[in-house]
Amino acid sequence: MKKYPIEHVIVTGGTGYIGRRFVKAALISGCKVTLLSRGREFCVHQNLKYVAWSLGESLPGEAIDTDIDPLAQAVVHLAHDWKNQSGAGKTEGGLNIDGTRALVEQARHSGLGRFVFASSQSARADAPNVYGRVKWAIEQLLDRPNEVSARIGLVYGGPQQAMYGLLSKLSGISPILPMVDPRRPVQPIYIDELAEGLLRLTSSDHVEWVGLASAKSIRFGDFLRTLARELHGTRLLIIPIPIQLALCACDLTAVIPFIPTVDRERVLGLAGTQLMPCADHLTTLGLEIEDCESRLAFEPSARRTLLLEGRILLKYVMKAWPAHSLLRLYVRSLYVKGIRQAIAMPRSVRLLPSLLRWMEPFDQKAALSRRLAIAVAIAQSSPQGELILSRKNVLARNVAVFLGVSVDTLALPIRVLFRRFWS
């Protein structure tokens, strides 16, 4: 009997947050991909085919490639219907469970080689959220040796959608964020690492479930703070609140305009997350998970954050908004030194960079001091900086220096207070 590797992947939910990156990874690896979707807006590629389908329907016959051995074809089931996670108790899950059952049965009937289901780290029989219970119920359907569920951790990176989109919005919305149990460990995974993991899973011989998440957990609060720094260049203070209050707040977000609506399900899902041992799974898949700080540092948003940082520091040093060429120079000089992470700045400084004068660190080796040294070097070697420094009116120039020294003297005690702030 011919076994793997898989040459053709049939994907449901291929236009979603994870799906898009997965389809891209599959196409790059040389697989043929058939997208089961309601629309066909995603992309054009010679190895990509669209077949009309929606959750609840069985696997359409034309999705299966007749030129390829069915055993070299796999279904990767990513679709999930959030609106019809109906009711509570044992009857819930309607469309998701029934839809998956229809898919699995047809896949078995057609003799396809592999069925991979995107489950969740929160999948448990007694999960506090419906989502976790539904995912668990579906996992129970997949009991053949060629069927496997991927329990996916906290996915981040890429377009700001889904849970990642919500968390990145929340981390940037205010300097203070009330959060349930910020010490709870989460296991993040970068979206492309996940896509690669799912792809490897199609050709692996794992059974039951496999954890796709960092084997090293971090605190949820730290994860949010990393998002705030990398994506927004700001600091975040997280205040732990009891779950009941959080659920109330969730209900409130639905009625308050202009702020992101937080689904109770998401909060319950996070609150119900338990540590998932998955180091062995990652090893057997040959998947290496990097820590989220270094992954996020290479996201386009991280470069934007660095440009923003350059704008703040150069404005502070020059007392004028810097030309964009100076910002690019700033970011380039950080990259040359291997620095890709922005320093988290208080929001007040973002709005009013001159406030830094009251909180600038004394220690020349502090990270902020080094970046300020770069900003000073860029300012003094640029025509814009030169024009500012060589103002024609000598008296005005010298009065400004005198005032600057006086204000700095006043600022000394306050700078002392801020000494620990930047470390």
Place this chain on the structure above:
Amino acid sequence: MFYFADFGHNKKRSFVHDSDAIIVGSGPAGLSAAWPLVEAGLKVLMIDAGSGDAPFSDFPSGDIGKFRLRASNWKTRYGTDLSLLGLQGDYSPKLMTPLAEMVTGKFAELNGLRAQGFVPIGSMGSGGLSNIWGALSVVFNDADLSEFPFDRAELDKHYANIIRRIGLSFGGTIAGTNTDPATPLGRAAEKVFSIHAKIPLDKDFVLERASNAVITQDRGDRSACKNCGLCLWGCSHRSIYNSVFELKELRQYPNFDFQPFTKAIKLGSNENLNFVEARGPAQSRIFSAPIIILAAGTIATTSLVARKIGYLGRPIRLLSNPAAAIAFVIPRLIGSDLPDHSFSLGQLTYEMPASTSSCFGVIYGADTLPLDIFASRIPLSRPTALRLSRALAPALLLATCYVPGKFSANRLYVSASDETPNVLIDGNQTASAKREIFSAGRSLSSKMRRRGAFALPGSLTISAPGTDGHYAGTLPMGGKGDLATSLYGELNASKGIYIADGASFSSLPAKHCTLTIMANADRIGRHLISKIAMRAQTKRNLSV
């Protein structure tokens, strides 16, 4: 791309023997030793790790005023790769430029050099350190030469030869030789110098215009200094002496042969010939001649010699000048405009012979230097520090302060290794060095105060050992034992090998040593002419 070849291992070897003397190195010492020999008609071969051209030619044009407003000036200041941006360290600004990076880069690596407590500065490029030097050229007096086996009177004619060749700007005569008119002083130096002229003569504080190897009158393809103020980034007018300029002239002589991209790796000898094994990009070659003149710079020369005579793993004394820098401010000039034109190498030199040992230094204007050098030392907020340093720059004078090499306590070890040198420098200063520098700093401050310049409190910064670049004294002339040389720099332990660079200095005075190295190389070269002629005569007599 790097400007000299990567000297990889190769086994191909060929043997070359057709010259009277081989000179290793194309820096000021090598060139000065070569001139008399070549002019006397002797066959001279010079081998050099560099290309024969200056390693860097991307010099900014215009003047400092235009330069400050040029959008691309960051490339000149920090390099197109920005690698020098935001660097922190107590180095001289002239070592923190892309030019210096290009000239001195890979020096330690290519010489198998490790250093602790010592910053080794050297160059493998043609022209050596004269590509980035401060060009200060002073003569030693009899006190400076007290430990040398000859006196000032003997050296005078050699000084004169060098000064005629390279051209100095000073205004008067040095060693009986006329020099070009002095470069103009900056406003701050002018103030101090004019007060100095008015107060009674102080024999404990000799303040003079700096004599620099910078021409102020056109000379062949070198033009007179234009006071553009861009000296730090490299002179586009070729006013600052660089021994590479002379290499071109020498190469026009048929009896002078130059082998570029050829790095001396080993010395050898038999009864009447000496050998240099050198590695080029394609093959290794062995050059032989009765006489070999080493002018590769003190560290490389010492490494070759120690391996030749088997002085391995044992400490070798390496002299360097413990140094410091102090900033002075002339209050009346604070806040004035920065000049568009200026001369930015040494403006004045001072000597304090009366302090326990003599102390010597150069005074520079600060109006052409990058502001972040000062800003990083001002403990105010960055915007204020930047503006304050801008206001201070026209009013600042930076004085270096060198004390004699006897206050250094560096040790150089060459370890056994067949062809790849393995050199360790253990940098140190004597216990009294710091005291000496501080006391010199104090007396300098009080002398300068009388001349209207006030030391900025806390500005005295002691440089890391080695950053002065004045290395000497490993193979002293007139010394005893294997690790010493004769009156004319010939190795005691290996006849026919002459040391023409700083390595053969008997001691290292506080003064800048380059001009004396050149004069001594000229002296050795001239001595060798008679010696070689004598040898040829004997040979002829024998064959008759």
